[in-house]
Amino acid sequence: MPELPEVEVSRLGISPHIEGKVISQLRVHDSRLRWPVPDQVKRVEGYQLQRVTRRAKYLLLETAVGTLILHLGMSGALRVVPKTTSLKKHDHIEIEFEHGQVLRLNDPRRFGALLYTDETVDHHKLLAHLGPEPLTDAFTGDYLHNCSRGRTQSIKTFIMDNRVVVGVGNIYANEALFKAGINPKRQAGKVSKKRFQELVPLIKETLADAIQQGGTTLRDFTNVDGAPGYFAQKLLVYGRGGKRCRQCHGQLKEIRLGQRSTVYCTHCQR
Structure with missing residues (x-):
């Protein structure tokens, strides 16, 4: 299972390619991940992805209308490719941006997740009871x-x-x-x-x-x-x-x- 450093490196790897770009379409090819992917994830279509942050091993894709909560599970991996690139086996989620690039989640074991919240993300049930981040001043x-x-x-x-x-x-x-x-x-x-x-x-x-x-x-x-x-x-x-x-x-x-x-x-x- 990817640990915090792998997730943080994933964040650093994808952020320069997608931050500040408008999400033109979100496609769910298989919603049967760790939890069923809710229809609400499509609410971010047409809005700018303001920033990609991380809380624990969750990646948070923030927009003006809400936040996508992404987890890589045990086998998930992310890549940014041109939208014309053929899908690979186990490419379950695609987030297409106006500049023609697509963020794809590939997850052979389907223990990853894509969820949505329009509330303060720290109040989400998956995040509310987490301890401090280890690389912050709060951890002493x-x-x-x-x-x-x-x-x-x-x-x-x-x-x-x-x-x-x-x-x-x-x-x-x-x-x-x-x-x-x-x-x-x-x-x-x-x-x-x-x-x-x-x-x-x-x-x-x-x-x-x-x-x-x-x-x-x-x-x-x-x-x-x-x-x-x-x-x-x-x-x-x-x-x-x-x-x-x-x-x-x-x-x-x-x-x-x-x-x-x-x-x-x-x-x-x-």
């Missing part, structure tokens, strides 16, 4: 420490909870906890304020590095054959269970936490 060590008090869940599942902070997916939780030297099994409520103050900048660093790397290595969003997805990363622990720790050269351990693969070093992480 003190905030995370305060949220953790009394929590008995593992620190890894705690920082992956979107009600606490959005976008710290499995890959980035593994990586940040390793950098901070925190055992992912440790109870969140037993982690000190000092360690949270050390962890938060490392979460931000890990996510920012992934976004920056994606911006230079992700496939072209205007390439007809492009299929943006995960980009290569220099991972310290994720996916390296049983291999040598890059710090102490001991063997990395792999377990399941919250039904997600968790890799850590029993020597470096306490």
Whole structure:
């Protein structure tokens, strides 16, 4: 499933091509996505796409009459192509602009979504209970420490909870906890304020590095054959269970936490 960095890179990739352009037509070739695509999405036709923003892993396409809420699901990918370009299999949504370009959502597994709201987008039921964005000033060590008090869940599942902070997916939780030297099994409520103050900048660093790397290595969003997805990363622990720790050269351990693969070093992480 695309994580926050992949979604942010998608936003950065498509925005220059569609922001400020008038939506001439919205075509739904298959409405059977994670939730049925509502007819209201067509209300944006004839209006300028003012900007593309992101909240958690949702892309928000804002117009004067309302906002399209787009989610890539587990396998979704976006590309901007000339409207004369032939449809590919699993191209379920097309947003055509007056300048002849089309934004297409390709989603083989159909776990993505396209919804519409004409209300304040932060009040939408999918967004209303989300925690702060991890790369903003609202996400601090003190905030995370305060949220953790009394929590008995593992620190890894705690920082992956979107009600606490959005976008710290499995890959980035593994990586940040390793950098901070925190055992992912440790109870969140037993982690000190000092360690949270050390962890938060490392979460931000890990996510920012992934976004920056994606911006230079992700496939072209205007390439007809492009299929943006995960980009290569220099991972310290994720996916390296049983291999040598890059710090102490001991063997990395792999377990399941919250039904997600968790890799850590029993020597470096306490």
